[in-house]
């Protein structure tokens with residue numbers, strides 16, 4: 001399995017996250033499919049870096065190349081007050097190498113170290129086969145269909 005090093009994101013990662021966020025596949029598989037402006041991104045990223053309910057993890061390979069990111073968000077909203085949502089993207093040049101599953105697994109371990117024995121939810125569009133495979137391999141189980149984010153998706157849960 002790929003040896004990956006992970007750390008929390010920092011201010012100097014803003015441009016990298018901006019590039020990743022506007023990757024065409026990432027936008028297509030997101031719930032807001034519109035391109036993101038630099039201004040919107042900068043405000044969002046600055047806020048998230050210091051948000052106690054957000055965990056931004058960035059992963060590097062042995063050659064110290066940034067290969068992807070995993071994000072966890074605690075969303076204290078009425079329907080599921082303790083919900084923790086995971087999101088992932090792998091750098092387009094690094095896709096297809098089987099790195100998504102280790103990213104998810106290592107990310108979940110860091111998340112639980114910080115936030116305890118939480119259950120983690122992934123909302124995935126039904127046509128995103130690579131993501132579905134990666135989350136299944138990481139031990140996520142299909143819970144059902146969801147209309148959260150106003151777009152049909154599949155909810156996968158990892159309760160450990």
Ligand SMILES: CC(C)(COP(=O)(O)OP(=O)(O)OC[C@H]1O[C@@H](n2cnc3c(N)ncnc32)[C@H](O)[C@@H]1OP(=O)(O)O)[C@@H](O)C(=O)NCCC(=O)NCCS
Pocket residue numbers: 025026029030087088089090091094095096097098099100101123124125128129130131133134137
């Ligand atoms: C989804 C994503 C993280 C997967 O990472 P990846 O590097 O492409 O995938 P991996 O190489 O780790 O492969 C994961 C699994 O998907 C399969 N897979 C990869 N690309 C695929 C494709 N285009 N279609 C179907 N299956 C695919 C792999 O064979 C593997 O399954 P296996 O373990 O049974 O062989 C990556 O494609 C990505 O960043 N996409 C854009 C953002 C995104 O969709 N994020 C997830 C939102 S829920």
